[in-house]
Amino acid sequence: MKPTTTFTSDTVQISLRKMGSAKYVKMSYPVFSGIYAEVETRDLVLHFNLNNEIIRARGKGADWPHPHEWLKRNMGNDWIYYSTGGYTGVYEATGEYYLPNLPYKTNGMLGGAPFQNGCLQELINSWPRCLEEILTRESNLPEDIVSFLEKALANNADRLQQTADNLFTLCGGRSTVLPPDARHVDYNVIPITVATGCLYKCRFCEVKNKRLFAPKSPAEIDHQLDGLMRIYRDDLINYNGLFLGEHDALNAGPKLILYTLKSAEEKLNLSASFLHGCSAYLFGSVSSLLNTPDDFFREIEQLPFQVYINIGLESHDQATLDLLGKPITSAQVADAFARIQDINDNFSKTEITANFVLDEDLPQTHLPAFLELVRESLPRVKPKGCVYLSPLKFGQPSRSKTFGFNRLKVLSRVPTYLYIIQRL
Numbered sequence: 276m277k278p279t280t281t282f283t284s285d286t287v288q289i290s291l292r293k294m295g296s297a298k299y300v301k302m303s304y305p306v307f308s309g310i311y312a313e314v315e316t317r318d319l320v321l322h323f324n325l326n327n328e329i330i331r332a333r334g335k336g337a338d339w340p341h342p343h344e345w346l347k348r349n350m351g352n353d354w355i356y357y358s359t360g361g362y363t364g365v366y367e368a369t370g371e372y373y374l375p376n377l378p379y380k381t382n383g384m385l386g387g388a389p390f391q392n393g394c395l396q397e398l399i400n401s402w403p404r405c406l407e408e409i410l411t412r413e414s415n416l417p418e419d420i421v422s423f424l425e426k427a428l429a430n431n432a433d434r435l436q437q438t439a440d441n442l443f444t445l446c447g448g449r450s451t452v453l454p455p456d457a458r459h460v461d462y463n464v465i466p467i468t469v470a471t472g473c474l475y476k477c478r479f480c481e482v483k484n485k486r487l488f489a490p491k492s493p494a495e496i497d498h499q500l501d502g503l504m505r506i507y508r509d510d511l512i513n514y515n516g517l518f519l520g521e522h523d524a525l526n527a528g529p530k531l532i533l534y535t536l537k538s539a540e541e542k543l544n545l546s547a548s549f550l551h552g553c554s555a556y557l558f559g560s561v562s563s564l565l566n567t568p569d570d571f572f573r574e575i576e577q578l579p580f581q582v583y584i585n586i587g588l589e590s591h592d593q594a595t596l597d598l599l600g601k602p603i604t605s606a607q608v609a610d611a612f613a614r615i616q617d618i619n620d621n622f623s624k625t626e627i628t629a630n631f632v633l634d635e636d637l638p639q640t641h642l643p644a645f646l647e648l649v650r651e652s653l654p655r656v657k658p659k660g661c662v663y664l665s666p667l668k669f670g671q672p673s674r675s676k677t678f679g680f681n682r683l684k685v686l687s688r689v690p691t692y693l694y695i696i697q698r699l
């Protein structure tokens with residue numbers, strides 16, 4: 276890769292191949308990872324990936340909500356607003372310093388309505404105009420800067436949506452929910468569908484689809500990987516995380532998962548990423564977890580991946596499971612929780628995390644049963660094996676409800692956070 280080039284005039288500074296952080300870090304001020312292009316004017320800052328597609332934007336005017344907040348565009352072509360949440364309790368609640376405000380209804384308890392601020396939408400709509408003006412106004416632009424600006428302009432809103440649609444088509448549909456652990460790479464994961472559907476089709480679930488559970492074949496995995504190489508192209512160097520979809524990839528079985536990880540590492544060349552380390556994120560179910568032998572986790576120890584598997588336990592209370600329409604028993608949930616502790620204690624490259632639901636209308640027995648697992652069943656505080664509490668209601672943020680969450684967090688003996696459902 277060529278070194279960083281910078282052009283500066285009285286009105287603009289443009290840097291190509293600017294080096295950001297080589298790892299994802301959790302800081303209370305913005306730290307951007309990877310290699311990207313930056314355009315900065317008096318009014319705004321724009322970032323582009325190595326395919327010249329816009330990935331971040333920030334206004335600098337008085338109407339911009341906060342100088343440390345920004346807009347991010349992901350590969351699903353969603354614009355997400357990263358807010359500090361006033362720095363009050365966001366880190367304690369989510370494990371991250373910044374709160375992703377999503378442009379669709381989700382189950383987040385925190386956050387306001389930043390998209391109602393017109394200057395965010397204005398920036399999303401108007402960034403191409405800024406590039407056009409630079410091309411027209413600046414007479415001394417070097418050739419490589421002109422080429423970058425022209426390519427970035429060609430990646431207009433329609434083209435960006437087309438790329439996202441191509442990604443969805445390749446993977447057999449949009450990833451409607453990412454595992455909460457994907458926060459460790461800021462949800463910048465490359466999606467590979469190893470199996471469609473899920474086993475349980477729980478009544479309460481807002482993200483399920485109608486597809487029966489069906490694993491993909493190795494040939495289908497290879498086909499996806501070839502397509503992903505074409506979609507991510509020059510920007511692959513900025514990725515070190517995979518999402519193995521869909522809702523119960525663990526049930527696809529050790530052989531297919533290990534095949535996918537090895538093939539992805541090789542074809543996508545993740546070990547050569549600018550970002551240190553590789554990680555993979557997937558969902559599992561109580562059944563798939565209890566059916567997965569230790570040998571699978573032993574094999575993962577030999578791979579370059581840190582693997583995070585998120586299991587939907589939902590409740591340790593039978594009345595709640597019945598109300599949710601989740602066809603498992605509280606005894607199975609207890610077995611799965613014990614198995615999670617066993618795996619987390621014995622395998623350094625796997626972390627199994629678990630989800631439980633949170634809602635004030637659930638049976639009164641739900642929270643005591645939750646505490647039986649995350650407090651009473653554990654003799655001491657553990658640093659590994661996060662538990663995520665997932666609010667059941669969508670589109671109803673309520674800071675006051677976080678009081679109850681904080682109480683549970685203090686009592687829990689594993690790291691405990693809120694789960695904000697986020698798609699790709």
Ligand code: SF4
Nearest residue numbers: 473476477480483522
């Ligand atoms: S909670 Fe999980 S297993 Fe249940 S329907 Fe939703 S995706 Fe399927």
